[in-house]
Amino acid sequence: MKISYNWLSKYIKTDLSVEKIASILTDIGLEVEDIEEIESVKGSLKGVVVGEVMECEKHPNADKLKLTKVNLGHEIVQIVCGAPNVEKGQKVPVATLGTSLYSEDGSEFIIKKSKIRGEESFGMICAEDELGLGESHEGILVLDKELKAGTPLNKVYNVFKDYCIEIGLTPNRTDAMSHYGVARDLYAALKNRKIKAELQPISIENFKLDETTGNPIKVEVENHQLCPRYSGIYLKNIEIKPSPDWLQNQLRIIGLSPINNAVDITNYVLHSYGLPLHAFDADKISGQKIKVGTVSEGTKFTTLDGVERNLSDTELIIKDAQDTPLCLAGVYGGIESGVSNETKNIFLEAAYFDPVSIRKTSKKEGLNTDSSFRFERGVDPNYTILALKKACELFKEFTNATIVGEIVDIYPNPIKNINTILRYHKIDRILGKKIHREQIKEILKSLEFTIISDINEVLDLIVPAYRVDVTREIDVIEEIARIYGYNQIDIPEKFTFAYENKRAYDEEFFENTIANQLKNNGFYEIINNSLTSRRTEDINYVELINPLSADLCVMRQSLAYGILQSISFNSNRNQKAIKFYEFGKTYFKTASGTYIESKKLSVALYGNFQEGNWITPPNISSFFHLKGIITQLLKGFNLNLEEKPLESNFIYKDGIELFVNASSIGKMGSINPNLIKDFGLKGNVFYAELEWEKLVDLTSKKKPLKLAEIPKFPGSTRDLALLLDKEITYFDLYKAAFDAENKLLQSVNLFDVYEGKNLPEGKKSYALNFFLQDENKTLTDQDIDKVMNKLLDRFSSQFHAELRNN
Template sequence: MNIFILDSWLREHLQTKATPKQIGEYLSLCSQSVEKVTKIEDDWLYEIEITTNRPDCLSVYGLARELAVILPRFGLPAKLKSLEISQPVKTPDKKNLPLEVKIKDASLCPRFTAVIFDKVVIKPSPKIIQERLEKSGIRALNNVVDISNYLMLELGQPMHTFDYDKIKGAKMILRESAGGEKITTLDDQIRPLPDGTIIIEDGEGRIIDLCGIMGGKNSEVDEKTKKVLLFVQTYDPVRIRQACQKLAFRTEAASRFEKGVDPEGVLIAMGKAMEMFEKNCEAEIASQLIDIYPNPPQEKKVKLDINLVNKIMGIEISKKEIVNILESLGFVLETNQSSLMTVTVPHWRYDDISIPEDLIEEIARIYGYHRLPTNLPPMAVVSQNKIDFPKWEAKIKTALKFWGFTETVNYSMVSESILKNVEIKPEECLRIANPLSDEWVFLRPSLVPSLLQVASLNKKENLKIFELANVYLFQSENQLPEENLMLTGLVSGESFAKVKGVVESLLEELGIKEIEIKPYQLQKTFYGKIFHPSRRAEIIFKNNSLGIFGQLKKEKVFVFDLDFTQIVKDTNEIKKYQAIPKYPPIIEDLSFVIPEKTYVGE
């Protein structure tokens, strides 16, 4: 997000002799990127790109706070001027104009403040405010609206004003929208509200505010307004972002709320606004200050080890310098003789700083990335036996095609009906959150359903097809899915012995010999359900299962399903030379009498 700020405005909060060019250069080196510095009459305009994780820099004061730390690192003295309010936030001893506020869910609005002004005079803002707003890309309207926009740019705190007399029943209820509700916003657009959007309704149930985005037309301040309700608050950033995306509509205020606004800065913004209302609008405070703040955030503390700082930065930086950098950024440190320290995060960085690496990033950028040596870190060269999967894929595909197989390529998604055809439970599969259609809802846990689907559409009697692709297996709610590369083939019109021979020849082609073929005993798996009970087998090599093959129950169709990754791990490219026998072989036949139920693998 880019913002535009005048140099003269910045220097109201920053005491420094640094030139605009130096400010732009050093801010870009250590913090936010200054895209352009433009001369405008007797002033300078900065265009600055603010990263999403730094909403505290979306204001004149926030950038002044950054520069007060950065400029001294380059030998340029700089001091942040205190945010002085000529009078603290105060309200009349007796409440005059009533206002009832009800927040149905505190998580929607962590902090809500409001105050009412009477005898407001609507007129144009002072020239300096108009110029600063327009240079920053915001149109000046009138003194009331301009105050809220001005302080949003100066302090990073969006706020909103209502015509108090248009709020029916002097009542505000903040809640989530329900299905079918609409609001006409200040830009005269009728907007259908998605479920769960934060809104405010008055005592008659009229929606008067699309919270965090834009106010309602039915409560706007106009030239006839005499009483103004000033509303300064924070919202759940996730809800604001979701509303903007669903509405395809975003404002300057929404761009700040969706990134997170510091609730501890609300009263400062309110105090500045009250001061400006009295000065620029000739207004009188006509109510008690309402401040609803049920769950103030607890102090956030992060443990930091100096040894970890040096390890990640790749240099030796003293404990004293680390402490100086962090304290200059507003962090509070508890240190002792050890390398460990406890760092308390300032309230304006609560959403940004959570782990030690976040603190190390702060240290590194203020220390200066440009000062870090460009040497590569020492490292040992470790040889690895890397498996060349593409080579083995090509070899297997060539062998199968030589034996008359045709390769198929299917979607990774399957429908519920296809899964049920092979007795796979859909609830045990990975469901796609946003499927392309109702036919492609699940990620396939096996290639078998896809090949059976292909076979059902092909009337050829002798069919030989295969597929080499990934399958996706659900693990648990707390684990990532397992992704396996499988080789699956389907043969019709052949015998069990012939399919067994294909599998053995395929493995022998890859150097895998002396395999064991054992009966497949797992009845509860979908293999156990679809295969003929006496015509299914598991392939074992060095105590590892390479896969299974067998005949389907209902048809003379054979399937082999092999773990390609395990097969490639067990491959042996080195073929031992065997000399040609000096003497002709003598072949003898041996006959055995064995029980009928003895398996061939035994």
């Protein structure tokens, strides 16, 4: 949300700089993300004054230059001027010594004392393009002769300077979605900090009716649940024309484009007080009647953007006597009833609509407007009359409108303020600090909370209706904390807590240990949105009833898409070594209509596994890097992996499925090239997605690893070169080896693979290294030969393996 500093200053008077105001706003929860200085003319014409040309003669040393004497009000100076139209007696703009002028590209030019063709010059008589007041450079700018010499030019041209303050407003703070709302919050903070400030009350004293006859437009509210309050007033004989400069400038500062005086006034009131208004061309309201309700399913309606829409019978609509739609209530106007340059009479609407209804309409129609943004979060129901009266004052002043009849106000069931209590001891416990009771009450009063009673350390409070986010005691405590200042709450020097002796392998411990191991290996944790777009390969997806957008319409079924998006984002920013992991949930809908939610751990590698340096080239990530990481993670929890080949699918090009005790615990492999292309990546992405809940269950059943002494006796290694069928995998041999010998055999390693010349058709060669060790003695050759013969017999009988002789 954008706020104009000058606009804000209309409601709160303070001597603080914009930077200090921004700091305080951030402290109280209205986080200022950016401050942009805006000038209607760069430099604001500082140092440029009105000068009177007292003398004007030909330059003695140049045919096209003139030598002038110019009265600046407090002195007369000599200026050399090359403009053909400069004459004695003119009032002209003069940039005095030290003044900065700016070119179209923003470059600065400082006026200095100079000598031109032998004559000194103490300033510059300017053309309008040199000042940024226009584009003409045919000659100097000649001013009104009535102006007084020495008058600052920024007073003549009403040059303004402002700051656009951008606030990252949280969705619950609808009360601060206006300049007055921000001023009200800022005033409470300044008052608590004992900083001099004055909040200007909203005055409607200038409002008065011009004609007291009945309102020409009748109003009927058919659904009071969807429209608890509806107010309106009739204005006639308006003149549609451009808004005054100050109003256009104020709107431009906050990023709005001025349209005409009628539309600009409604926008100005909206951003001043936070309540949206809508103006109808009264002559286009059939039957001179407004009805607030719904229409038949499928009713056609063309909105201001020219789009024809099919309305549902649940959307709240503003319609005429014939039930013809005029406006999507609180969201968007209709093209037929909108204000145009030919409009003479208008009906001005101010209302309070049900937030849920507006949100549904906005999402269904794909329209997100300033109006819907506020209505769907909840506006102040007590501001409808005030907003109408403020708007009427502006309409009378800038459109010459005549206000006809009384204000229509249909409000059968007034929305009540919220009652809650506040216990002092609860504040002390939550904040960890005891705030003086009178200061607490001052903060509440500055926030316009009403204190009904203060008995036995308990306050009975009434919360104003515009604070839709404050409904409980804890909400009130949060309000006190943010206005008091989180930075004023001391951090205790020591913490006291009770130690809880947990099981060695509970889920929290398991997750933290895995996360720490990944971080120690250079991985970064990411958290992606659980919402994603629908993909053709997805089935049984969980669909959102009210999606935020087409890109966020279903719940994810894999963490892969989010991780790929994060990889793409970082790769596009020149990150060469990307290592990510994520703990997250996936969601499925079964054929019977029930839902399955399961937690996963995903790990991904892209680019370099290790960066290169002067002595070592970069180490490109591979499948085996990822497999080594996963194996290392689970081995620390006494989980031994088994595997089988994974068929290619829409996520994986190839890879393996992982098992522990014959239970599938996930998949890993290289990502399908089509998917990589979809995310704009080049090269391989290696990805693993593990079933976290299964891992937790398996870990809880395992006995913890125990420390053991380093063996005192040496081990021995032996190698075997085996001739095998191509279908046999290393994992098959690995598993068979430990099935045959699990006492002395400590490790198996594949160190060479050969396929090709000199081998029979359909065969390959694996060279394996076996490490043998006995904890109780040194192995003899006989012990080793016995084990190796046992292994060879197993390989021969199970896989028809042969020793390779060449």
